Amino acid sequence: xxxxxxxxxxxxxxxxxxxxxxxxxxxxxxxxxxxxxxxxxxxxxxxxxxxxxxxxxxxxxxxxxxxxxxxxxxxxxxxxxxxxxxxxxxxxxxxxxxxxxxxxxxxxxxxxxxxxxxxxxx
Numbered sequence: 001x002x003x004x005x006x007x008x009x010x011x012x013x014x015x016x017x018x019x020x021x022x023x024x025x026x027x028x029x030x031x032x033x034x035x036x037x038x039x040x041x042x043x044x045x046x047x048x049x050x051x052x053x054x055x056x057x058x059x060x061x062x063x064x065x066x067x068x069x070x071x072x073x074x075x076x077x078x079x080x081x082x083x084x085x086x087x088x089x090x091x092x093x094x095x096x097x098x099x100x101x102x103x104x105x106x107x108x109x110x111x112x113x114x115x116x117x118x119x120x121x122x
Contacts, residue, residue, distance in 0.1 A: 064108055066091065070098060071105025 033051055038044040070091070073082045082090075088098035 067101045067105035068108055069105070070101045071103075071109055074102045 033047075035044060035048060035051075038047060070087050072078075073087055074084065075081055084098040084102060085095050087093070087102065088095045091098065091101075093101065
């Protein structure tokens, strides 16, 4: 399970670095961050766990940016603001989820992320 999103006054934990994948390695469907080459199960578990945490942290952060963008697009002060239905269509969400993301984004922009346990607004 992903770690909770830290509050504004708490430092963010740094996820493990996602080691760059060369183009030829990425083209090989059997290759995934060189995990197949790790023979020691302890080392494999450690590296796979690092990658899992890094991907979860990246996904949580991306959701926060989606929410902020949704809130900005729905801002009633914008002359070109979008409705929740328009945002849902662009992001391939349901309209209800878009409304929740807009509210989550507004909370993030106000700095009111306290009490949230993840980046997912649902």
